[in-house]
Amino acid sequence: MASYLSLRQMHTIKLKKGKAKAAHQRHPWIFSGAVVDDGEGPQNGEVVQVVDHLDGFVAYGLYNGQSRVAVRLIEWDSDRRPDEEWWRVRIQRAVETRQPLLRSSDTNTVRLIFAEADFLPGLIVDKYADFLSVQIHAAGAEKVKHVITDELNRLLRPLGIYERSDANARMHEGLPAANGVLCGDTPPEWLEIRENGIRYEVNIAAGQKSGFYCDQRDNRLFTARYAAGKRVLDCFCYSGGFSLNAFANGAASVVSVDSSALAMETLKRNVTLNGFDESKHVAVQADVNKQLRVFSDSGQRFDMIVLDPPKYAPSRSGLEKAARAYKDLNRRGLLLLERGGLLATFSCSAAMDVGTFKQVLAWAALDAGKEIQFVRQFTQPEDHPVRASFPEGEYLKGLLCRVV
Structure with a gap:
């Protein structure tokens, strides 16, 4: 590891003519097709120097010959070579910006x-x-996992640091799944956390990703302002974020739907944990699209519906198919709302921008025979910032729609 961080034998990656513009504008991705193949590629995860076709310095980055993103750029100042101290400083800066939330x-x-x-x-x-x-999805970060773990432990002194690096992204980086304790204690099977004053028990060693989605923190709080006295349907509810917030704000009843057995178990525990009236709650383990048809066929109606599906468009190539899926899902949801009903609908597909999402909702409303207003746009919270030079980081968008 010392030889990796010393950078004494740093490789140089040359870009083809005309391929350095985005990198000079601080976009962090260099695709494999932009790289001149000299037959002597560095090791995956190695720090490299990137130069343009005239050998002018562009940036330092992390190389991976197995990935479509051949280099992930991290530093544009030639005097700041990314060594161990560089990683520690970047981690410190990231944690510092979260201090108001911490x-x-x-x-x-x-x-x-x-x-x-x-x-x-x-x-x-x-x-x-x-x-x-911790989730590590790139070979460059994998190389310095021990530095990451040590610095996080030094800064925050947690009881334990647990790795959940089992995402498909690791496969594209040539990395195996990794799941387990990096340092300290093993987290309990059920760990109690708080968000906006609501208590949750989460399992960070099982289930989806890290066990809880904090990117909807602000959106859960805002939508709940409309829940008082309403019949609420929460689809793709997972551990119950929108459901619990609705109860906390006086919902008359809540129906929560998810296909995951673990989600249903977690949700029920969380309803009990917060002391909400369980007689007003119905948890349905089912495929959401099928369950929406069941509700429609039985004539059931709601005053407020939340649709927070998983990512339908993993890339731009899948956007057209995803748009059809989003349209059909939202059409089915709108059919369950009468005039004045509210639909809070979300997309976590970075490939789908908010303008396209609005168009999809307009088509869904037309097919459902409904007229809707866009009341509010939702986005990701402050601890999920978007770099100006990396708009792809803006993945979460949502719309609050009213049937008129």
């Missing part, structure tokens, strides 16, 4: 590091009460 008395779950947004590609770190959950 000082909150009613929320103790925060995203501490958000990959490219924090100049740390392939690294995601979430804080859940006194434990940290």
Whole structure:
């Protein structure tokens, strides 16, 4: 590891003519097709120097010959060679920007590091009460895992740091899945956290990704303002974020739907944990699209519906297919709303921009025979920032729609 960080034998990656413009504008991705193949590629995860076709310095980056993104750029100052201290400083800066959230008395779950947004590609770190959950999706971050772990432990002194690097992204980087304790204690099977004053029990060693989605923190709080006295349907509910917020704000009843058995178990525990009236709650383990048809066929109606599906468009190539899926899902949801009903609908597909999403909703409303107003746009919270030079980091968007 010392030889990797010393950079004495740093490789140089040359870009083809006309391929350096985006990199000079601080976009962090160099695709494999932009690289001159000299037959002597560095090791995957190695720090490299990137130059243009005239050998002018562009940036330092992390190389991976197996990935479509051949180099992930991390530093544009030629005098700041990315060594161990560079990684530590970047981690410190990321954590420092989250201090307002870390000082909150009613929320103790925060995203501490958000990959490219924090100049740390392939690294995601979430804080859940006194434990940290780490996801490493790129070979460059994998190379310095021990540095990442040590610095996080030094800065935050958690009870334990747990790795959940089992995403498909690792496969594209030539990395095996990795799941387990990096340091400290093993997290309990059920760890209690708080978000906006609501208590949750989460399992950060199982289930989806890190066990809880803190990117909807602000959106859950805002939509709940409309829940008082309403019949609420929460689809793709997972551990119950929107459902619990609706109850906390006086919903008359809540129906929660998810296909995951673990989600249903977690949700029920969380309803009980917060002391909400279980007689007003129905948890349905089912495919959401099929269950929406069941509700429609039975004549059931709701005053407010939340649709928070998984990513339908993993890339731009899948956008057309995803748009059809989003349209059909939202059409089915709108059919269950009468005049004055509210639909809070989301997309976590970075390939789908908010303008396209609005068009999809317009088509869904037309097919459902409904007229809708866009009341509010939703986005990701402050601990999921978007770098100006990396708009791809803006993945979460949502719309609050009213049937008129």
